[in-house]
Amino acid sequence: MLKKALLGGFGVILLLLPHIAGNDYIVLLVILACIYSILGMGFSMTWKNRLITCGQAGFWAIGAYSSALLVMELGLNFWVAMPLSGLISALFAFIVYSIALRAGPLVFFSMSLVFSFIVMEVLGTTGYFGGWEGIMDVPSPKIGGYVLLSKTSQYYLALSLLLFNILVYYALYKSPIGRAWSAIGSNVRLAEAQGINVYRYRLGAAVISCFFAGVVGSFYAHTQNLIVPTTFSFHCSIYVQMYALIGGLSFYIAGPIIGALVMVFLPEFLRSTAEFQPIFFGVFLILIIIFIPGGILSIPQRFPRLAGAFLRMKK
Amino acid sequence: MALLELKKVSKNFDGLTAVNKVDIDIEEGEIVGVIGPNGAGKSTLFNVINGFFAPSQGEILFKGEQIGGLRPDQIAGKGIARAFQQSTLFMEATAFENVYTGFHLSYKTGLIKQFLHTASIRREQKEIKKKSMEILEFMGLGALHNEVAKNLPHGHQRILCMCIALAAEPKLLLLDEPVTGMNPSEKQTCKELIRQLRDVWGITVAIVEHDMKVVMNLCDRIVVLNYGQKIAEGLPEEIKNNKSVIAFYLGSGGLQDAA
Numbered sequence: 391m392l393k394k395a396l397l398g399g400f401g402v403i404l405l406l407l408p409h410i411a412g413n414d415y416i417v418l419l420v421i422l423a424c425i426y427s428i429l430g431m432g433f434s435m436t437w438k439n440r441l442i443t444c445g446q447a448g449f450w451a452i453g454a455y456s457s458a459l460l461v462m463e464l465g466l467n468f469w470v471a472m473p474l475s476g477l478i479s480a481l482f483a484f485i486v487y488s489i490a491l492r493a494g495p496l497v498f499f500s501m502s503l504v505f506s507f508i509v510m511e512v513l514g515t516t517g518y519f520g521g522w523e524g525i526m527d528v529p530s531p532k533i534g535g536y537v538l539l540s541k542t543s544q545y546y547l548a549l550s551l552l553l554f555n556i557l558v559y560y561a562l563y564k565s566p567i568g569r570a571w572s573a574i575g576s577n578v579r580l581a582e583a584q585g586i587n588v589y590r591y592r593l594g595a596a597v598i599s600c601f602f603a604g605v606v607g608s609f610y611a612h613t614q615n616l617i618v619p620t621t622f623s624f625h626c627s628i629y630v631q632m633y634a635l636i637g638g639l640s641f642y643i644a645g646p647i648i649g650a651l652v653m654v655f656l657p658e659f660l661r662s663t664a665e666f667q668p669i670f671f672g673v674f675l676i677l678i679i680i681f682i683p684g685g686i687l688s689i690p691q692r693f694p695r696l697a698g699a700f701l702r703m704k705k
Numbered sequence: 706m707a708l709l710e711l712k713k714v715s716k717n718f719d720g721l722t723a724v725n726k727v728d729i730d731i732e733e734g735e736i737v738g739v740i741g742p743n744g745a746g747k748s749t750l751f752n753v754i755n756g757f758f759a760p761s762q763g764e765i766l767f768k769g770e771q772i773g774g775l776r777p778d779q780i781a782g783k784g785i786a787r788a789f790q791q792s793t794l795f796m797e798a799t800a801f802e803n804v805y806t807g808f809h810l811s812y813k814t815g816l817i818k819q820f821l822h823t824a825s826i827r828r829e830q831k832e833i834k835k836k837s838m839e840i841l842e843f844m845g846l847g848a849l850h851n852e853v854a855k856n857l858p859h860g861h862q863r864i865l866c867m868c869i870a871l872a873a874e875p876k877l878l879l880l881d882e883p884v885t886g887m888n889p890s891e892k893q894t895c896k897e898l899i900r901q902l903r904d905v906w907g908i909t910v911a912i913v914e915h916d917m918k919v920v921m922n923l924c925d926r927i928v929v930l931n932y933g934q935k936i937a938e939g940l941p942e943e944i945k946n947n948k949s950v951i952a953f954y955l956g957s958g959g960l961q962d963a964a
Binding site: 569583 | 757789796805819830873
């Protein structure tokens with residue numbers, strides 16, 4: 391009951407945010423949080439299979455660049471380019487991961503890491519992709535004659551993407567597919583012995599997560615209007631993992647969302663300069679790991695008395 | 706034709722021969738025991754049959770079809786399920802969920818329909834939920850279906866292992882030390898259950914077990930392994946009186962215990 395009320399309240403705030411917030415900066419931060427949530431949920435999906443991906447940023451980049459080029463070079467509509475760039479990203483994921491996964495989770499981890507380095511280097515050193523200067527003037531999305539220029543309109547697009555992503559992941563997790571993923575995550579040998587094709591299911595999870603990374607890459611390219619390779623550095627993949635961890639690794643959908651929201655807003659409250667941010671993040675992460683290893687969302691389980699007191703207080 | 710035929714199956718690990726040219730036939734409807742001292746290669750043999758290890762040499766035929774070298778999930782699909790030596794469970798899930806998850810092979814509906822939660826998959830899931838409860842009740846865990854696996858006592862965990870294996874709806878069930886760590890009354894129950902699996906469900910069973918009392922009492926036929934080789938095979942009575950088995954394994958004291 392309380393959970394539903396909290397979730398509903400959260401939803402209403404998200405829906406009305408541009409009208410409550412009063413300034414575009416907060417809206418921009420929430421847009422970023424939406425993007426990171428989607429990337430983080432992809433990480434969580436592979437983690438459900440006990441795979442660790444360090445490649446989310448790489449596939450995000452592939453989505454962003456494909457979309458920009460599809461629109462600017464081939465003159466495609468943004469709404470066509472968005473799912474297409476997701477597919478391109480998924481195709482790359484399929485090629486890389488279908489090889490990597492044959493050698494097991496450790497190679498998957500290192501291949502994803504190496505791949506995201508390669509993507510950034512290739513984008514940065516190839517003239518066609520604009521080099522380290524990146525691609526400028528990526529056109530904004532349009533609906534008919536209306537250009538989604540304002541942060542508010544872009545925010546609603548981000549929110550619908552997030553919502554769509556949540557729905558798809560939720561449907562997957564609730565289906566026998568998600569059950570098989572949980573089985574693999576819980577006990578690989580037993581899962582195999584029960585007839586689950588571990589290789590195929592793991593590959594499926596990795597490719598689906600990269601599809602959404604590509605889609606959100608397309609969104610990023612067309613709302614920022616400027617993409618540079620360094621945005622998609624390996625640090626970004628690490629941050630994405632951090633968001634999932636801080637929110638709660640065992641909360642495959644809500645964890646990355648909460649983690650991303652907290653971590654996007656935290657530096658604002660700390661009023662820190664960009665140079666100090668990694669230090670704050672590091673300290674925060676260590677504190678989380680020591681005191682609430684299950685992430686922010688595990689607080690009610692970990693401190694039931696605290697949660698109980700909170701409930702009584704509300705009454 | 707036997708249900709499972711092993712023909713000169715060997716498994717080497719870097720020069721160490723864990724299983725050495727073993728021939729075993731398992732007929733449909735039998736309960737076959739595999740015994741032998743520690744390190745005799747019994748579990749390795751099961752791992753080879755079940756696909757965790759590919760055989761180094763030899764053929765494994767299941768229903769006349771070559772299965773040696775297939776992946777474990779393919780072999781499970783052919784109808785061979787196994788319960789593990791240690792309590793290998795989905796520890797964080799409830800007993801019911803453990804069995805329900807084990808039914809992976811039963812889904813006939815395609816992946817896209819699974820994702821879209823169509824009526825057919827929901828019907829199928831309902832059916833499987835019913836079957837999961839049936840298995841738990843048959844094995845005497847019905848009342849504990851909501852208990853998280855890691856909180857179950859050891860004896861019940863062992864039974865739950867078997868329940869999960871049954872969820873794969875096997876023709877042949879491999880049980881790796883099913884009664885280890887059980888108290889005498891649990892052993893008795895477990896033995897009866899295994900017998901019923903054969904009599905009621907028509908499942909052929911192969912058991913690796915150290916408990917001679919259970920093996921002698923339960924099995925139709927016994928295979929004895931030592932240093933990876935088959936040293937004897939026969940009815941329980943024959944094995945009890947086999948000189949080389951006594952010398953290698955049972956010992957004179959062991960015989961009296963078993964009798």
